[in-house]
Amino acid sequence: MKIARVRHEGRVLAARVDGTTVYPVLPEETRHMADAVRDLIADGTAHTVLAADVPGIPLDDVELLSPLAAPQKxxxxxxxxxxxxxxxxxxxxxxxxxxxxxxxxxxxxxxxxxxxxxxxxxxxxxxxxxxxxxxxxxxxxxxxxxxxxxxxxxxxxxxxxxxxxxxxxxxxxxxxxxxxxxxxxxxxxxxxxxxxxxxxxxxxxxxxxxxxxxxxxxxxxxxxxxxxxxxxxxxxxxxxxxxxxxxxxxxxxxxxxxxxxxxxxxxxxxxxxxxxxxxxxx
Incomplete structure (x- = not known):
């Protein structure tokens, strides 16, 4: 699985990347959005949450960000x-x-x-x-x-x-x-x-x-x-x-x-x- 942080329509989201499509996690599905990917890793829920069947967005329509925003080190x-x-x-x-x-x-x-x-x-x-x-x-x-x-x-x-x-x-x-x-x-x-x-x-x-x-x-x-x-x-x-x-x-x-x-x-x-x-x- 490829896991990314993306910016789409002003929101920063965690997302699964599959080919030329990204499948985002909505903000309300994570504790906070300071570093949604880190939170999902820490919770042990990254694989299950990001594997959910959600509408996809073309990869060309999002901005790929650093996949982690605030690692402790x-x-x-x-x-x-x-x-x-x-x-x-x-x-x-x-x-x-x-x-x-x-x-x-x-x-x-x-x-x-x-x-x-x-x-x-x-x-x-x-x-x-x-x-x-x-x-x-x-x-x-x-x-x-x-x-x-x-x-x-x-x-x-x-x-x-x-x-x-x-x-x-x-x-x-x-x-x-x-x-x-x-x-x-x-x-x-x-x-x-x-x-x-x-x-x-x-x-x-x-x-x-x-x-x-x-x-x-x-x-x-x-x-x-x-x-x-x-x-x-x-x-x-x-x-x-x-x-x-x-x-x-x-x-x-x-x-x-x-x-x-x-x-x-x-x-x-x-x-x-x-x-x-x-x-x-x-």
Whole structure:
């Protein structure tokens, strides 16, 4: 099942996506609309509520939003692809290297990424497979981690490299507004039987810049969930962005940075595509 947040006729709705049709959940069927998808995941009712027989709306008639609006946390894993380690020349982490993006970074799968002009000269892309937690996870062993996954989506961990590496830590360089395009929907885990064997990549203005596989992950999804849950409780609707493969702008020779008007497409096999234009604004 594909689950999305959509805007239709001024209302933001949770919806099931089936081909070129979306089947929305009416607002009165959820507790509140701050994050209807997260609420349905937390309630354990997403599959049954969204499977209801309701009138459909053409996909072209809605705006796809970030499938989650207010996860409690977005945990990102850095330096988690062997091919990315090779291009950066950095040491392979001994444990998952984690940092946080906050919910204000979230933006939709087709929304522009708007950045104040002059705020960065080194804007980079990072194609990532994102995991959406479905059940509260605390001290979860790796062999049971899959039981806590609701589904998967696509993320672009947009990064301002000059800010990232001029500070002592990465928070500012990773947390500009709209630095986390997410979507276009969540594909439930039952439809992604091989999450560690998916093609993943990115294109800038149509040119392929990343082309890899989730097989290149150093720390797999189960190991990452087990590790994080030793230190923090993972809640339904939380997002884990699992790292990016080789081909980021920082790792190229010469380095390649995003400019005003560039279009970045991030794709994960069987999940979907993000397509966001970069817009520098005054």
């Amino acid at each position: 977005i945990v990102c894993i850095g330096l988690n692809y062997a091919d990315h380690i090779r291009e950066t020349g950095l040491a392979t982490p001994k444990v998952p290297l984690s940092f946080v993006k906050t919910a204000h970074c979230l933006t939709g799968p087709t929304a522009p990424v708007r950045i104040p002009r002059g705020a960065t000269e080194q804007l980079d892309w990072e194609a990532e497979l994102a995991v959406v937690i479905g059940r509260t996870a605390r001290h979860v062993p790796a062999e049971h981690a899959a039981d806590h996954v609701f589904g998967y989506t696509v993320a672009n961990d947009v990064s301002a490299r000059d800010a990232q590496f001029s500070d002592v830590q990465w928070f500012r360089g990773k947390n500009f507004d709209a630095f986390c395009p997410l979507g276009p929907w969540i594909v439930t885990a039952d439809e992604v039987p091989r999450p560690q064997d998916l093609a993943i990549g990115a294109r800038v203005n149509g040119a392929v810049v990343q082309d890899s596989s989730t097989k290149e992950m150093i720390f797999g999804i189960a190991e990452t969930i087990a590790y994080l849950s030793r230190f923090m409780t993972l809640y339904p609707g939380d997002v884990i962005a699992t790292g990016t493969p080789h081909g980021v702008g920082m790792g190229r020779d010469p380095q390649l940075w995003l400019r005003d008007g560039d279009v970045v497409e991030v794709e994960v096999e069987g999940i979907g595509v993000l397509r966001n234009q970069i817009r520098f604004t005054d």
